[in-house]
Amino acid sequence: MNEFPQQERRVGVGGDGEEELDVAIYARTSSPSQRFGYSIGEQVTRCWEQCERANWEVRYVFCDEAESGRDTERPEFQQMLNRAEEGVIDVVIFWKLDRFCRSLSDLVRIEDQLSHWDVALQSVTEYIDTTSPVGRFNFRNLASAAELESDLTSQRTQMGMYGLAQDHKWPNEHPPIGYNKTEDERLAVDEEEAELVREIFQSYLDEKSMPDVAVQLNRRGVTTKAGEEWSRQSVKKVLSNDLYVGEYEVAGYQEHVPEYRLMEDDLFEAVEETRFRFQRAQTEMDENRRESKAKQVLTAYKERG
Numbered sequence: 001m002n003e004f005p006q007q008e009r010r011v012g013v014g015g016d017g018e019e020e021l022d023v024a025i026y027a028r029t030s031s032p033s034q035r036f037g038y039s040i041g042e043q044v045t046r047c048w049e050q051c052e053r054a055n056w057e058v059r060y061v062f063c064d065e066a067e068s069g070r071d072t073e074r075p076e077f078q079q080m081l082n083r084a085e086e087g088v089i090d091v092v093i094f095w096k097l098d099r100f101c102r103s104l105s106d107l108v109r110i111e112d113q114l115s116h117w118d119v120a121l122q123s124v125t126e127y128i129d130t131t132s133p134v135g136r137f138n139f140r141n142l143a144s145a146a147e148l149e150s151d152l153t154s155q156r157t158q159m160g161m162y163g164l165a166q167d168h169k170w171p172n173e174h175p176p177i178g179y180n181k182t183e184d185e186r187l188a189v190d191e192e193e194a195e196l197v198r199e200i201f202q203s204y205l206d207e208k209s210m211p212d213v214a215v216q217l218n219r220r221g222v223t224t225k226a227g228e229e230w231s232r233q234s235v236k237k238v239l240s241n242d243l244y245v246g247e248y249e250v251a252g253y254q255e256h257v258p259e260y261r262l263m264e265d266d267l268f269e270a271v272e273e274t275r276f277r278f279q280r281a282q283t284e285m286d287e288n289r290r291e292s293k294a295k296q297v298l299t300a301y302k303e304r305g
Helices: 040-054 075-086 104-116 133-166 191-207 210-219 232-239 265-275 277-304
Strands: 022-028 057-064 091-094 120-123 179-181 187-189 247-250 253-256
Touching (some): 133 253, 191 210, 191 232, 210 232, 265 277
Parallel strands (some): 022 057
Antiparallel strands (some): 179 187, 247 253
């Protein structure tokens, strides 16, 4: 548990300086295991020390743990904005800009909002003073750098995933039912689970109903790979996974991998045909209506001619 829990707290610093501002500290981590360097406790401590040096009064501490900085829909972040709009704080202070926000568009929008409410921003580790033109210029440069770093991180992650995919490796610790993950991070068919997968496909052909298949599995006490009860959605996830016929697709990379196949194409295609039977029937009806309408228009045109 964090030294500073994820809840709004009204606190005071006090002091005898000439200028006293009411401050809200904001801290964020993107992972619950983030304990050092960027930890909630360390961020708040650094911000608090900065406020003491400036003789500012800390009114609120807002902490979002395990929350992405790519958008602003974070519970404590929104609480901080509410307090800013109410006019009870003068400055929002944070340890580093990327803890506050990563998206440039969001960052500029939030800064405009805060400026409208006469609330300034300050970073402990970067020079940010949004009360002056030069400060606002520096702020936007830092915001651009934060967004660039975020985009580069995403790009590096995607490239790493693509590299794994080229070696037919699985990108996480949760392979689909029917497979186990080997020490070299590839997939190996689990024959017992593979038999269950084939049984689910055949049951769907017989029942033509995903909920009915789920009910049958649950009555028998059969669980999903995660140990949960079956539902329409979990049955659909199995029926729509073309990895079962060896079609491997990860991070935009696609390849047919024969050793990943655990059923023949005929069974998979029969299920596909059954799953989309109503959609195909509707499409055919629509096409017939269009053809009929076109013939009527053509006949009417010829009769007028």
